[in-house]
Every structure is written in C-alpha cells, then in structure tokens.
Amino acid sequence: MRIFCADDEKLSLENIVNIVKEIEGERAEVLGFSTGKQLIEAADEKAPDIVFLDIEMGSMSGIEIARDLKILKPNVNIIFVTGYEQYMGDAFKIHSSGYVTKPFNKERIREELKNLRNPIDNEENDGKLTARCFGNFDASVNGKSLDFDRSKSKEMLAYLVDRRGCFVTSGELRAVLWEDAEDDLKTNNYFQQIKRDLIATLKKAGVEDALLSSWNKYAIDTKKIHCDYYDFLAGKPEGLNAYNGEYMSEYSWGDINNDRLSQKVYGSN
Secondary structure (H helix, E strand, C coil): CEEEEECCCHHHHHHHHHHHHHHHHHHCEEEEECCHHHHHHHHHHCCCCEEEECCEECCEEHHHHHHHHHHHCCCCEEEEEECCCCCHHHHHHCCCCEEEECCCCHHHHHHHHHCCCCCCCHHHHCCCEEEECECCCEEEECCEECCCCCHHHHHHHHHHHHCCCCCEEHHHHHHHHCCCCCCCHHHHHHHHHHHHHHHHHHHHCCCHHHEEECCCEEEECHHHEEEHHHHHHCCCHHHHHHCCCCECCCCHHHHHHHHHHHHHHHCCC
C-alpha cells in the first residue's frame, strides 16, 4: 500500500506523515511532499492508494491537485486535511474519501483509514507482481514499485504483460524496443543486458517466476500477476472502473490497444 501526504507547512507535513507511519507501520510506503508539483510528479511515477492532501498548497489548490490525481488513478482515496471547512462541498464533488479539519489527532486519521471510499485490494499485498496498465505503466510488489536500472527493461516487461501470456521472440522484442535500430550485434548485446536487468529486478522482488522463457522466447505467467488490464478483459468491476482512457500511455505501441479499449468503453465517435 502506498500513501502520500502533502502540506506546504513543514510541521503539519511532518505531523501527518508520522501519524500515518505509526498507524500503518510496515504495511505501507508513506511519502511526504511540500508542493503540488512534487506530488503529481511522484504520483505519475508510482500511483498512490491514499493521499492526505492540504487544500491550500500555494500556487496550486488541493482541489486542482486532486483532479489531476484522479486522472492518473481514478480510484485513489483522497482525504483532505485542512484548517478550513468552506471547501467541503468542492471536496465531495470530486468524490473524495474524507475531509479532516485541523487540528486533528491520531484517532481521527485512523478513522479515515478504516473507512476508505475505495477499499484497497488486499490481494495486491500478497507478494505477487502487480501490473498497472491504465495511465502510465507501473509494476509493483506489495505496493512498492520495482526499481529498474534501465527504462527498456521496464518497457520489455510492459510489452510482455500486454501480450497476455503469449510467447514473444527476441526479434520481436528488439523491434518493439528499438523501432529504428538495425538488428545487429550491438542491438542484440544491448537486448541481452536489458533481459538480464529485468530478470535481476524480478528476482530481487521475489517474483522471478512470473517471467517464462524458452528458446529465446519470453512470456508472462498470467496466473502469477495482478493486472488491471486483465481484470478489465475479464469484466471485473475493478478493472472496468480503473480504465481512464489511457493505456500504457508512455509507449507508442500501446496506442492500438488503447483504441480498442476506448471503443469498447465509449463506442465510436
């Protein structure tokens, strides 16, 4: 589970971060941010499950920040923490999870964490690989994003997730990862580095069994990962609700699949 806290007042930020850490302990990754820009950038890299958000955040209002967060992750639980009550109507218009007025205590925060608008799926904390395909691609285990040494290793994993258990040849992967590069010894050697980095990253996270390989062919074992895209295709409500009009948006090869998903959800224009 990943929890972000944002407040432009240093003492207030330290207070909420410490309280959340005391309540959740090792069950959650808790990060603090003093500006809306920092918060949005971090959320774009690894989407949070819960955000404690001050409403008055300098140049960006908490309401604006919340709207941006909802685009990145529609089911994020946003809990406003503020000294002002007049924003409560605006907060609930964007379907926030809660509204806490300052000053607050530990029990008040605990109450909000127990009564989230969008309950967090405990299956995602079972040690399996979790792939988030809607929006930007993210891969995590127990709520913590995998740390790849090379961005192409992450893209290789994303493409294998996209292929849903079908084996993909080394040649196809090289063509996808380097569209304009020649299929020469240099490219092949770099691909081997990418592959080793991916294997090492999965092994470090304890999920190396999610990657299948055979005679220069690679696939994802779909039974050993959680994935919003797979949930969508299975007709599960959590998957259908998670789709926000974007699919692996940082990868151009994902556009075709996104068109299909958009057609299914929104129909033709």
